[in-house]
Amino acid sequence: MKSKIFLLLIVTMFLIKHTVVIFAQQTIDPLYITTSIVYGLKEKSEKVIASGFFYKDRSGKIYLVTNKHVIYGERFAENLDPLIDQIKITLHLDPKDLSKNDDYVVSLFEDKKRIWLELESKPEIDVVLIPIAIDENRYFFVTLNRDFIEIPNIKIGFEKIFIMGYPYGWYDKLNNLPITRVGHLSSPFKIPFQGNKVMLGDVETHKGMSGSPVLMKLKDYVEIKDGRGTVQMGKTRTILVGIYSGQPLWVIENKTTGEKHQIRHTLATIWFSDLIIDILDQNK
16 A cells, blocks of 8 residues: 655745655655756657756746756867757656656757757856746646845855765656765855866765756854854755766876876866856846
8 A cells, every 4th residue: 555645835934835745754855856857868769867956037937957068968068069859857746646757858949949048158167957838737846946046144164065866867766756965065165166166065976967956954054244143043044055067077197108197086066056047147
């Protein structure tokens, strides 16, 4: 007999609706319902497996946020011909039974024109927004919004981060729930690493997690006002730190032979979350 899943709707401090899912007497964080596995298709043939998450802008339009290289491949900054023409995501159908899901296919072109948004002025930014017209009455999901990005006057130090995605396409397929990996920031929050809108994270990641949201949950955080810090005891806040896009490369040179080798390391590349706002503003 299937276990029942009950839903309780609560209003968060961000003034958006979140859902708490109770399964076998355990609470499922609503953030688990913000993501989807992403299959990149070319002429209906699967070419890429990645991750993405749902974002709603101020007008109520919904986007799937993922990496630009999911569409273009590793040479995404050159804006070559896209490697895929559709994406397929998997959505929940019944909040009382997470095992009920359906695939949803989105064409990346309309009248031979691309529909996704990217930062035209900086093609090296590995973030895209794909508009999706989802029937919110038919499908069950949770969207992030601007309140998760704009966090003025909050002190952030050595906080934990967590990444929700689909490593090698592996996840809880029965309940359509992602895998979560936990770590820490390796570079200061919102300080552009090497001058780019990137932070580094010390967290284990794998292929298939490209496009995953990188999040942080703060508790009893410090708010700065008029140059003074006040501890917000008992309060919590969830922050969208950024968008994961793989592991950066190191170029190692053999001092004896002069040979150079590229190797990947275990740090995670995290693009600033406010790039979502930049992309939307540039594409108005």
